[in-house]
Amino acid sequence: MYKKIYKKIKKYNNIVIARHIGPDPDCLAAQIALRDIIKNKFPPKNVYAVGVSAAKFYHFGRLDKIRTPLPKEDSLLIVVDTPDEERIDGTIVNDFAYSIKIDHHPFDKKFCDIELVDEEASSACQMIVDLCNKTRLRLDKETASKLFLGIVSDTNRFLYYYTTPHTFELVAQLVRKFNLDIEELYAKLYYRSLNEVRLQGYIAMNMIVTENRLGYIKIPVDKISEFGVDSSSAGNMINEFNNIMEIITWAAFSQDAKNEVIRGNIRSRGPVINVLASKYGGGGHKYASGVRLDSWEKVDKFIADLDELCKKYLEEHPETK
Numbered sequence: 001m002y003k004k005i006y007k008k009i010k011k012y013n014n015i016v017i018a019r020h021i022g023p024d025p026d027c028l029a030a031q032i033a034l035r036d037i038i039k040n041k042f043p044p045k046n047v048y049a050v051g052v053s054a055a056k057f058y059h060f061g062r063l064d065k066i067r068t069p070l071p072k073e074d075s076l077l078i079v080v081d082t083p084d085e086e087r088i089d090g091t092i093v094n095d096f097a098y099s100i101k102i103d104h105h106p107f108d109k110k111f112c113d114i115e116l117v118d119e120e121a122s123s124a125c126q127m128i129v130d131l132c133n134k135t136r137l138r139l140d141k142e143t144a145s146k147l148f149l150g151i152v153s154d155t156n157r158f159l160y161y162y163t164t165p166h167t168f169e170l171v172a173q174l175v176r177k178f179n180l181d182i183e184e185l186y187a188k189l190y191y192r193s194l195n196e197v198r199l200q201g202y203i204a205m206n207m208i209v210t211e212n213r214l215g216y217i218k219i220p221v222d223k224i225s226e227f228g229v230d231s232s233s234a235g236n237m238i239n240e241f242n243n244i245m246e247i248i249t250w251a252a253f254s255q256d257a258k259n260e261v262i263r264g265n266i267r268s269r270g271p272v273i274n275v276l277a278s279k280y281g282g283g284g285h286k287y288a289s290g291v292r293l294d295s296w297e298k299v300d301k302f303i304a305d306l307d308e309l310c311k312k313y314l315e316e317h318p319e320t321k
């Protein structure tokens with residue numbers, strides 16, 4: 001399949017690389033690195049990385065605007081890190097003669113001509129490294145650094161279960177071959193403002209914990225502006241609440257004034273949460289999912305369902321620590 005993907009990349013002169021809405025470091029790094037990898041190999045091609053940009057992750061590189069429509073018959077779409085067509089940011093599959101999906105989320109629906117889905121892969125970035133190793137595409141220090149950061153970010157510094165020996169092998173390969181300065185790279189990913197730390201403290205102080213060991217917090221838009229952060233970084237803060245004895249599932253609901261949605265970020269160390277998330281139009285991984293809801297009433301309903309999920313889980317797994 002890798003060879004087939006390479007052939008298609010070679011064939012088309014216009015290549016658009018897309019990823020999911022609500023960008024995170026993994027999808028951005030995969031998208032931007034893949035664009036630059038293809039550009040380096042085939043300089044005459046027009047290669048675009050599309051979608052809304054995220055100020056917080058500007059260091060991954062710029063995204064592209066497509067000014068004039070591309071000729072469909074000579075255009076290829078590559079969608080990274082996105083299991084469902086509805087969540088593609090900035091383009092649609094129908095505008096392309098051919099499409100390729102490269103994803104590590106649980107398989108949802110087929111919407112591309114070639115689908116490279118590896119649910120065991122830690123990250124989309126890991127799959128791009130694999131793609132380079134198995135074809136004539138080549139990494140350089142710049143793209144290797146970005147892919148390293150994507151892997152580090154999606155595994156939360158190699159904490160999550162889908163961090164495999166293969167992940168470590170690839171990371172070792174990147175670090176050795178390109179002599180990556182790990183400390184400098186980590187700083188890019190983990191430097192944060194005091195305001196963010198203060199918001200984290202606010203979440204810790206105000207998280208509600210149910211008797212079924214669900215921890216959740218609702219962060220209205222005025223709170224978010226009080227701390228001077230944006231709603232996506234507020235939501236991402238949920239990653240900092242791992243390994244807390246009292247809770248098995250934890251979620252943050254942050255209101256996004258611009259899009260008039262409430263973003264829910266959910267993490268779990270027991271109950272599988274993505275099935276419930278997809279019932280509410282969201283999705284993601286088994287233990288790391290997201291939803292976008294349009295009212296606080298829906299948020300409350302979602303929380304009640306999530307709590308029910310925790311209750312069931314604890315009944316079925318009385319040994320849970």
Ligand SMILES: [Mn+2]
Pocket residue numbers: 026027081104123124154
């Ligand atoms: Mn990912």
